[in-house]
Amino acid sequence: MVSVEQANGVLAQIQDAGSGRAVTELSWIDQIRVEGSRVVFRLALPGFAQGQRERIAGEARQALLSLDGIDDVQIELGQPPSQGGIGQAGHGQPAERQSIPGVRQVIAVSSGKGGVGKSTVAVNLACALAQQGLSVGLLDADIYGPNAPTMLGVADRTPEVRGSGDTQRMVPIESCGVAMVSMGLLIDEHQPVIWRGPMLNGIIRQFLYQADWGERDVLVVDLPPGTGDAQLSLAQAVPMAGVVIVTTPQQVSLQDARRGLAMFRQLGIPVLGVAENMSAFIPPDRPEQRYALFGSGGGATLAADYDVPLLAQIPMEMPVQEGGDSGRPIVISRPDSASALEFQGLAERVLQQVTTTA
Numbered sequence: 001m002v003s004v005e006q007a008n009g010v011l012a013q014i015q016d017a018g019s020g021r022a023v024t025e026l027s028w029i030d031q032i033r034v035e036g037s038r039v040v041f042r043l044a045l046p047g048f049a050q051g052q053r054e055r056i057a058g059e060a061r062q063a064l065l066s067l068d069g070i071d072d073v074q075i076e077l078g079q080p081p082s083q084g085g086i087g088q089a090g091h092g093q094p095a096e097r098q099s100i101p102g103v104r105q106v107i108a109v110s111s112g113k114g115g116v117g118k119s120t121v122a123v124n125l126a127c128a129l130a131q132q133g134l135s136v137g138l139l140d141a142d143i144y145g146p147n148a149p150t151m152l153g154v155a156d157r158t159p160e161v162r163g164s165g166d167t168q169r170m171v172p173i174e175s176c177g178v179a180m181v182s183m184g185l186l187i188d189e190h191q192p193v194i195w196r197g198p199m200l201n202g203i204i205r206q207f208l209y210q211a212d213w214g215e216r217d218v219l220v221v222d223l224p225p226g227t228g229d230a231q232l233s234l235a236q237a238v239p240m241a242g243v244v245i246v247t248t249p250q251q252v253s254l255q256d257a258r259r260g261l262a263m264f265r266q267l268g269i270p271v272l273g274v275a276e277n278m279s280a281f282i283p284p285d286r287p288e289q290r291y292a293l294f295g296s297g298g299g300a301t302l303a304a305d306y307d308v309p310l311l312a313q314i315p316m317e318m319p320v321q322e323g324g325d326s327g328r329p330i331v332i333s334r335p336d337s338a339s340a341l342e343f344q345g346l347a348e349r350v351l352q353q354v355t356t357t358a
């Protein structure tokens with residue numbers, strides 16, 4: 001007959017995709033019993049790991065059925081471990097998070113849905129922080145639309161790689177005062193998005209720890225939209241100063257932003273505040289005019305509901321889009337424009353909230 005130790009042994013091979021730790025060590029699988037030819041165990045995943053449920057259950061079933069003498073597996077669902085789990089530390093952040101040598105603060109930019117201008121905000125925030133004299137890195141982790149190389153005018157450049165084997169390091173590309181690496185530089189743009197997902201965790205870690213960031217006051221991370229693996233991977237990998245949530249004022253965008261905000265809270269990542277983008281349209285020929293194309297007040301409501309600051313209300317202006325496409329972000333190409341002033345204010349308010357030693 002199979003022993004509990006043998007069952008535990010095969011289950012210990014299954015890992016949390018984010019931290020790489022064994023699910024048994026995390027107590028996500030426990031209470032293992034062997035009843036003749038059947039193994040029973042409890043599966044209790046914390047909220048942020050629910051996306052891994054099917055994979056973990058499938059791998060566990062397969063691993064146990066591969067043992068001689070086992071022909072049935074029963075999974076009991078349990079309450080998530082209250083502590084220990086992924087190593088909940090003081091603020092609920094996993095204890096095994098590993099900081100990046102030389103990088104003082106990591107700030108993520110996230111949105112509930114795509115197309116709200118998250119990359120535009122991340123790039124202009126990074127440039128505005130650099131304009132304030134900080135040494136800034138930008139990690140473009142958006143697998144669905146890695147736009148940072150275009151927005152910084154370096155889409156045709158290939159990053160230099162130094163060293164070989166385990167010591168290999170990618171040198172970020174410098175542009176507009178910011179050192180940048182992008183998913184776009186590693187992912188085949190013709191590869192279907194569904195195949196990119198599983199690579200995410202590995203690539204994010206590679207970018208964090210195998211890029212030559214040097215000394216950086218701030219590393220801004222442009223995350224893909226939504227509440228998926230990239231958010232988890234980043235949250236589990238590195239200690240973060242916080243996250244900026246980008247939304248547009250309309251309801252559908254706000255609902256998704258709420259989900260994102262709640263997820264970061266659950267992960268123990270401080271939410272620095274809300275940046276409302278496309279707050280109002282400013283026509284090029286009448287700069288004093290404002291048209292609330294997507295409604296108004298959404299960002300303020302979201303911020304108030306979660307008791308976080310409304311960090312900026314960035315208007316919709318043609319130079320923002322032109323700046324993005326031409327590789328000169330608006331804080332550089334039109335620093336006096338209404339949007340650039342909001343981006344500069346955003347950078348100041350973000351800085352007020354994180355302690356930098358610049």
Ligand SMILES: Nc1ncnc2c1ncn2[C@@H]1O[C@H](COP(=O)(O)OP(=O)(O)OP(=O)(O)O)[C@@H](O)[C@H]1O
Pocket residue numbers: 111113114115116117118119120121142144145146147224225277278314315316317318320321322324325339
């Ligand atoms: N405030 C703004 N005014 C004018 N155009 C804007 C503004 N913000 C973003 N845009 C434009 O909207 C488009 C989408 O922006 P962006 O790529 O930053 O969105 P995103 O949320 O990162 O999208 P995705 O997540 O799908 O990559 C771009 O063409 C960008 O130039």
